Amino acid sequence: MTVRRSAAALATTAVLLGVAAPVAVAPVAVAAPSPSPSADLPAGLYGTTDPTYDGVWRQSLAFLAQKIEYVTPSTQAVDWLVGQQCDSGAFTSYRDASKPCDASTVMDTNATAIAVQALVEINQRREDANNGADWLKSVQNEDGGWGYNPGSPSDANSTSIVIGALARTGVPVNELTTANGSTPYTALQSLAIACGEKDGGAFAYQPGKKGELTANMDATAASVLGLMGKGIASGTSNAVKDPSCTKGDDLSPEQSAQNGASFLADTLKKQPYLEQAPMPGAEDSAPQPDYGNTSDAVVALAASGHADKAKASVAWLQKNGTGWAKQGGPAATAQLILAAHATGADARSFGGVDLVKQLNSMGPSPAATALPSPTPTGPQPSSGTDSDDGGLSLGWLIGIGLLAGTGIGFLLSMRGKKKQP
16 A cells, blocks of 8 residues: 555455555545435534545544644534544544444554544543553554554554654653564664665655565655654644755664655655556556645655745645545545645635635534634744643634634633543
8 A cells, every 4th residue: 555545445445355455544535436425424523425444534634634723623523533432442444333342343543543633632532532542552563663453564654643643642652662672763764765775765655575665655754754753733843954865774763754854855846746546447547646645745844844845835735736625525625734734824725715614614513713823934833742731722822812802702622521431
């Protein structure tokens, strides 16, 4: 698996191969025709497509994008997400919450990790987030990383998103050492292509059958964030010198992250968007623009201090990506919002589209909204930065104060009641 796939494509692949379909980070339904809205979809869920493969993912990604745009999701939406959690602390991609989890329930590290990040960022149900983090720690592989499902071989995307979740719950990731001395960071670094080689600086999703490493754009963007200990909703870091690829056998996680950023910057310098291979059976055999991975690369570059290297890609997304986001639903729309936030672009007027309004319309009406203060010219606060306000950014607090000053009050649930059985 080297790129994001639609939920329908994943289902088709699983049927054809007779195996569970692997996912690089998570699926985003964009390529296949979307079914009509169904009355059978659970209340509180974002989106109208089949949630089998991406229900928890798209819900959580929506929360992350809303949080950075001063939107508080509804209690109904939060309750739906928490209701997907098993007693062990794990989440599945999607399940019938009326039935308890059992031995047949397929636990999902990616869904668990992004749900943990979402609950931490919206500052609700922290106990449930901590339980999810504890479960993630319990299923760490001996090489220090994580696979998509517990016990499956480690991959760059799963390891990276788990790192982000653990970091956001206050877990010292570099201290999660296995019996053989491996950490999550060393697991990621083992998938890095050495500088000086073809595609040097890039990361592979997993090693090939002979141990060979093949550059993967999605894995590279994810690994940059993971090696920096950051979550998906990351802002712009302080500017550093132009990215370069550092050679050596004893690199720090930060150096390996900068190597990945260098590869992404060089790739996007050639053209402002990434490409993906056509789906099997497609009439057009030419590579297609990959809006999702381009958005992820923008976030990775900004988070590693190179937002200037992503400007052309942001402009390209503004011109070409809004239609993809609307068709793709909440996850795709959220990805564009995260890319806009990371680079200081206006998500409420992104290519002429109010992405925040679009996302809000794809789920239950938010509990509260506030307009952000003007975008600062310097580095923006990142959701990967802890603060003393219990998880609320300074901009959010200012927005709340402005609303209170106009006589509009609303309740922020700082910590919800413990999940009901």
